[in-house]
Structure formats: structure tokens, C-alpha cells
Amino acid sequence: MARRLVGFHVLRGMGVTLKTFCETYPWGRAVLRVLRIPSTNGLVTIEYPEVKQQHSERFRYFPFLVYDGTPDDLRCVACKICEQECPPQCIHIVMEKDAQGRPVKVHGRTLPAQFDIDMSICMSCRICVDVCPFDAIEMDNAYELSASDRFEHMLFDKQRLLKSNEYFQQIKPTEASEVDQRLAAKQKKTAAPAQAQPASAAPSSPPAAPPGAGPAAPPTGRTPGPQPTGPPRAPQSPPPGA
Amino acid sequence: MSPEIDTRPQVETQTLEVNLGPQHPSTHGVFRMVATLDGETVIRLKPVMGYMHRNHEKIAEGLTYIGCFPYTDRLDYFCAMTNNLALAVAIERLAGIQVSERGEYIRVIMAELTRLVNHTAVTGFLLNDMGAFGTPLLYAFREREKILDLFEAASGSRMMCNYVRPGGVREDLPAGWVERAWEIVRAYPKFLDEFETLLTKNDIILQRTQQVGKLPQPLAVSAGITGPMLRASGVNYDIRKVDGYSVYPRVQFKVPLGTVGDVYDRYLIRILEMRESLKILEQALQALPTTSPSISPKGAAMGKAPRTFRPPKGHAYGRIEAPKGELGFFLVSDGSPQPYRYRIRPPSFINLTVLEDMCLGQKVADVIVILGSIDIVLCEVDR
Ligand code: SF4
Numbered sequence: 156m157a158r159r160l161v162g163f164h165v166l167r168g169m170g171v172t173l174k175t176f177c178e179t180y181p182w183g184r185a186v187l188r189v190l191r192i193p194s195t196n197g198l199v200t201i202e203y204p205e206v207k208q209q210h211s212e213r214f215r216y217f218p219f220l221v222y223d224g225t226p227d228d229l230r231c232v233a234c235k236i237c238e239q240e241c242p243p244q245c246i247h248i249v250m251e252k253d254a255q256g257r258p259v260k261v262h263g264r265t266l267p268a269q270f271d272i273d274m275s276i277c278m279s280c281r282i283c284v285d286v287c288p289f290d291a292i293e294m295d296n297a298y299e300l301s302a303s304d305r306f307e308h309m310l311f312d313k314q315r316l317l318k319s320n321e322y323f324q325q326i327k328p329t330e331a332s333e334v335d336q337r338l339a340a341k342q343k344k345t346a347a348p349a350q351a352q353p354a355s356a357a358p359s360s361p362p363a364a365p366p367g368a369g370p371a372a373p374p375t376g377r378t379p380g381p382q383p384t385g386p387p388r389a390p391q392s393p394p395p396g397a
Numbered sequence: 398m399s400p401e402i403d404t405r406p407q408v409e410t411q412t413l414e415v416n417l418g419p420q421h422p423s424t425h426g427v428f429r430m431v432a433t434l435d436g437e438t439v440i441r442l443k444p445v446m447g448y449m450h451r452n453h454e455k456i457a458e459g460l461t462y463i464g465c466f467p468y469t470d471r472l473d474y475f476c477a478m479t480n481n482l483a484l485a486v487a488i489e490r491l492a493g494i495q496v497s498e499r500g501e502y503i504r505v506i507m508a509e510l511t512r513l514v515n516h517t518a519v520t521g522f523l524l525n526d527m528g529a530f531g532t533p534l535l536y537a538f539r540e541r542e543k544i545l546d547l548f549e550a551a552s553g554s555r556m557m558c559n560y561v562r563p564g565g566v567r568e569d570l571p572a573g574w575v576e577r578a579w580e581i582v583r584a585y586p587k588f589l590d591e592f593e594t595l596l597t598k599n600d601i602i603l604q605r606t607q608q609v610g611k612l613p614q615p616l617a618v619s620a621g622i623t624g625p626m627l628r629a630s631g632v633n634y635d636i637r638k639v640d641g642y643s644v645y646p647r648v649q650f651k652v653p654l655g656t657v658g659d660v661y662d663r664y665l666i667r668i669l670e671m672r673e674s675l676k677i678l679e680q681a682l683q684a685l686p687t688t689s690p691s692i693s694p695k696g697a698a699m700g701k702a703p704r705t706f707r708p709p710k711g712h713a714y715g716r717i718e719a720p721k722g723e724l725g726f727f728l729v730s731d732g733s734p735q736p737y738r739y740r741i742r743p744p745s746f747i748n749l750t751v752l753e754d755m756c757l758g759q760k761v762a763d764v765i766v767i768l769g770s771i772d773i774v775l776c777e778v779d780r
């Protein structure tokens with residue numbers, strides 16, 4: 156084994172740390188430039204609560220329900236496919252029924268009376284979005300959803316899950332416009348035979364924003380307080396037994 | 398010496414049992430080692446695991462095939478992409494799904510980026526275990542961060558990607574992704590050079606790792622060790638070459654081999670593998686077809702309606718070369734939308750079985766280094 160200068164490579168390694176140290180500061184980069192040492196910009200810590208990282212468009216965290224126009228016009232038809240496919244089973248849906256037990260239909264569509272997602276169980280997998288045939292559920296990118304009470308705050312009910320299509324457009328422009336195109340195409344297909352029916356708000360051209368409904372809620376849907384005031388369609392329906 | 402000492406009775410020595418873990422910073426999770434020490438030398442070592450058992454295999458029997466994917470992300474959380482890929486390969490074998498050309502390339506790119514992530518991080522952790530607290534680990538994490546951003550751009554999540562699907566990937570790459578990937582691939586060799594300047598010939602590292610935790614070739618083979626650990630012992634076995642799955646036969650790369658099989662070899666193999674991964678990435682990014690869709694029709698249909706996918710009765714074993722070794726999924730189908738049996742062959746767990754053999758006769762401080770060099774993730778060990 157050849158004799159080596161003990162410690163030489165340790166010192167060389169320290170040169171690397173010194174260089175990295177310099178790269179992290181503007182003055183350090185100036186020094187490196189003067190010394191003609193090729194360098195890159197170091198990665199600087201993002202000072203989180205004050206500064207937030209820019210997420211990519213596809214960043215997903217928690218699902219929300221999309222509505223067109225007013226919160227009544229939610230796209231979900233309570234078909235329960237997402238409930239069935241959600242791997243950790245954190246979605247709970249009850250279809251809106253009248254006194255006779257028949258599904259209530261508005262614009263020919265059924266509606267969910269209750270739509271709950273337990274955020275503490277959701278694993279942000281996006282499978283509900285993939286399986287929904289109506290593009291009614293999408294992934295939100297708001298991530299500051301921690302709360303002190305698991306049952307009060309982490310169980311998102313329908314009111315808290317509802318977000319407008321404009322909000323969706325805002326956070327995920329590419330995906331939202333794709334969805335809009337798809338829905339418009341679908342609507343054209345269904346509207347062609349049944350001309351008489353007044354089309355319910357073309358998704359791409361939303362009507363004037365409903366006053367007070369606050370379509371573009373701040374991304375941090377943390378406050379469970381004031382809810383968008385939709386018509387009281389069974390908002391306080393008693394929780395299902397068990 | 399003075400005669401009094403000779404007449405005194407011999408000093409009684411006892412062995413000492415030491416519990417390392419389960420809450421120990423260098424056990425990489427909740428893992429316990431019961432080491433019996435004679436002085437500082439290890440004479441027996443019993444690994445205790447199972448603290449992280451999540452019942453994944455049983456839960457999967459109640460899920461659809463697609464529903465299993467998010468759970469595989471959580472096996473080895475460094476390598477979500479390769480975990481997804483292994484399951485996808487198994488499902489494709491089971492149902493005979495054809496993968497689209499572009500999908501194959503995207504998967505290989507993701508798998509090799511994952512290898513970079515894993516090997517960089519594990520090298521940093523190994524150094525952390527050796528006492529180089531922080532510095533190499535943070536350098537490693539700095540680079541890892543850039544790749545994780547790429548994962549986020551493509552899949553929506555940095556670590557829990559849930560991206561690969563039978564037949565291809567869940568959605569196509571976003572605009573500008575390939576350019577960003579090129580940037581990283583071009584810059585990475587420079588980082589590796591720097592990393593190697595810092596580590597490879599460092600006297601302290603040489604002393605801590607050379608001739609430590611040797612794994613003889615016959616034992617490695619008979620114990621079923623795979624991955625960088627096996628190759629560090631000099632066995633030329635890389636599933637990318639052996640099985641030639643995906644587009645690996647179409648790209649040029651070498652399989653680095655070690656000679657001694659000690660911790661240092663394992664470190665060096667990982668560095669060399671990263672360099673080979675970069676070569677694969679360059680070729681794959683170059684060859685990435687722009688035309689064909691990333692998902693084959695059958696795979697896409699399956700993603701939309703998981704319950705309609707009923708693979709024929711039978712069983713299949715799909716395996717890939719994950720960064721940690723051979724990751725395989727064994728699936729038994731009874732013709733229903735849910736797997737009848739779902740079994741994982743986790744590389745971490747099987748590589749861990751030789752821990753005692755490597756540690757016997759070594760000092761207790763080396764045990765940590767040896768464990769670090771195996772590269773385990775407890776979520777994969779316990780499942
Ligand atoms: S969100 Fe979609 S899949 Fe879920 S119940 Fe509503 S329409 Fe059906």
C-alpha cells in the first residue's frame with residue numbers, strides 16, 4: 156500500500172465545505188468570482204412561515220368539490236364511485252332523498268346531501284379525482300390545514316369542501332382548462348338531442364360571481380367559521396347514526 | 398511485573414447486552430438491535446423489527462389493483478417511483494398489459510432519478526452515522542431536493558408520487574419538464590465530483606469503513622442479498638441486465654462491482670452507480686419519444702375505473718432493480734378486481750438478514766456504520 160500524505164484529503168474536503176459556504180452568500184460568490192473558481196448558487200433556506208415555496212401546478216394535497224357558478228351547481232352527483240375507490244375509505248357520501256326515499260333531482264342530476272372527507276385519513280393519493288366520471292372532485296394545493304381538533308376541524312363537510320371553478324382555474328390553470336374543455340364537449344353532446352333544456356351555466360363562462368358566496372376563498376381553508384351561504388339544503392341534517 | 402499482581406485472581410469479565418433502538422437516531426427508523434458485547438466487541442446481535450408493521454399486504458387484498466399504488470409509495474419512502482414501477486410491472490405480467498413506448502422511457506427516467514435520490518441520500522446518512530454530522534447529509538439533501546421538485550412537477554407529490562400505472566404513467570410529463578431534467582442531469586456529475594472530493598479519499602472515512610463489515614461473496618449469494626450490497630461483494634447481478642425489462646436493454650451502462658465487500662465498497666458502488674444512472678438518464682432523455690401517449694388504452698381505462706379491471710386467474714411475479722435491491726411483487730388473482738394474494742419481496746428486509754454475520758467481531762461503533770451501509774428503510778422492512 157502506497158504511503159499517503161495523511162490528512163491531505165481531509166483538507167481538500169474542507170476546501171469543498173469552504174466553497175459551499177461561500178456559495179451561499181452574495182459576498183462569498185463575489186469572492187469566488189474574483190478567484191475564478193467556478194461556482195453555482197447555493198441553495199438558500201426558505202424561511203417558511205414568512206416566505207412560501209412556489210409549488211408546481213400539479214402539487215396536490217387535499218380534494219375539494221368543484222361547483223360552477225353558485226355553490227348549488229356542484230358537479231357531484233353523489234354516484235359514490237370515489238367513496239368506493241378511496242383506498243383508506245375516508246369519504247362518506249349520502250345522497251339527497253325526498254320524504255319518499257327517492258333521489259332529489261335538480262337539473263336532472265342527483266345531489267349529495269352529505270359529503271364528508273376525513274382529512275386525517277386522506278393520503279393525498281388523487282385516486283378520487285382519477286375515478287370521478289364527472290370531474291366533480293379535484294385536488295387542492297392548500298396545505299396549511301393543521302388543526303387542534305381532529306373531529307371538529309379535520310372532518311371536512313360539504314360546505315367546506317365546496318370551491319368554485321374559478322378557484323380551480325386559479326390554482327391549476329392547465330388542468331382546469333382541460334377539464335372545462337372536456338365538460339363542454341360532453342355538454343354539447345348531451346345538449347344536441349335535448350335542445351329544449353336550458354343549459355345550466357356553461358362551465359367556461361361563469362356568470363357574475365355570486366355576491367357574498369366568496370368563490371375564491373383563500374387557499375388556507377382553515378377557518379370553519381362563516382360558510383358560503385347557499386340555500387339551506389339540509390345543511391344541518393343530523394349526522395348519520397353510528 | 399510485580400509478583401502481587403500475578404497472585405491475584407483473574408479479573409472476571411462479563412458480556413454486556415446493549416439495546417440499540419428502537420428509538421435510536423442511527424437505526425433509520427424504529428429498529429432495535431440487541432447486541433451482546435464482550436468489551437467493545439460484538440459477539441452476538443439480534444435484530445428486532447416489526448415496530449412499523451402496517452399490514453400492507455393484507456390491506457391490499459381488500460383494495461383494487463390501482464388502490465394498492467398509493468400504499469406502495471409508503472414502503473420505501475425514498476423510492477416511491479420504483480415501488481410504483483415494481484407493482485406496475487407485476488400487474489402488467491398478470492394481465493398482459495402492453496406498455497407504451499413513451500411510458501417506458503418516462504418510467505426509466507423516473508426510476509433512475511429515484512436511484513440518484515436514494516444513493517445520494519443514503520451516502521449522506523452513512524456519513525451521518527459515521528459522525529460526519531450534517532455536512533455530507535445536507536449536501537446530499539440539497540441535490541435530492543432538486544430531483545424531488547421534478548417529481549412534484551410530474552406527479553404532484555415530492556415523495557408519495559403514486560405516478561406509475563400499468564401501461565405507463567398516470568399523466569404525461571408537464572411542459573418544460575424534460576428541460577428541467579436535463580439541467581439536473583448536466584449539473585449532477587459536478588456535484589458527484591465535489592462529493593467524492595469530500596469523501597472518497599478522506600482518511601477518516603477510509604479508516605472507519607475499509608475492512609469493516611465484510612460480506613463474503615458466498616454468504617451474500619446464499620442469503621439472497623441483492624442490489625448494491627451484492628455487487629459490492631463482487632457478484633455481477635443486476636436485474637436491469639439480467640431481466641432486461643423496460644428499455645434497459647436499449648441503453649448502455651455498466652454494472653460497477655466491488656472487490657472486498659466492505660462498507661467502503663458499498664459506498665463506492667453507490668457513487669459509481671449514480672454515474673451510470675446519469676448515463677442512462679442522458680440516453681433516455683435523448684430517446685424519449687414525443688409522439689406516443691404515455692398510457693396504453695388498457696392502462697388508462699384501468700385508471701379511470703379500477704373495478705372493471707379483472708385480471709385473469711393466475712399469478713405473476715414482477716421484479717425490478719430498485720435502488721436498494723430486488724423489489725418484487727407477487728400477485729395472485731382469482732379473477733376478481735382485488736388481488737387474492739399480494740406479497741412483497743422487500744430488498745431492505747432481506748439485505749438486513751446478514752446484519753449479524755457482518756457485525757460479529759466488529760466494534761460496537763462499527764455496527765452503526767454497517768447498518769447504515771446496508772441501506773434499509775424500516776417501512777419497507779416491516780411493511
Ligand atoms: S365526487 Fe365524483 S365520483 Fe365522487 S360521488 Fe361525486 S360525482 Fe361521484
Ligand code: SF4
Pocket residue numbers: 218240241242243244245246272276277278279280281282283284
Ligand atoms: S386523495 Fe385519496 S385518500 Fe384522499 S380522499 Fe381522495 S382517494 Fe381518498
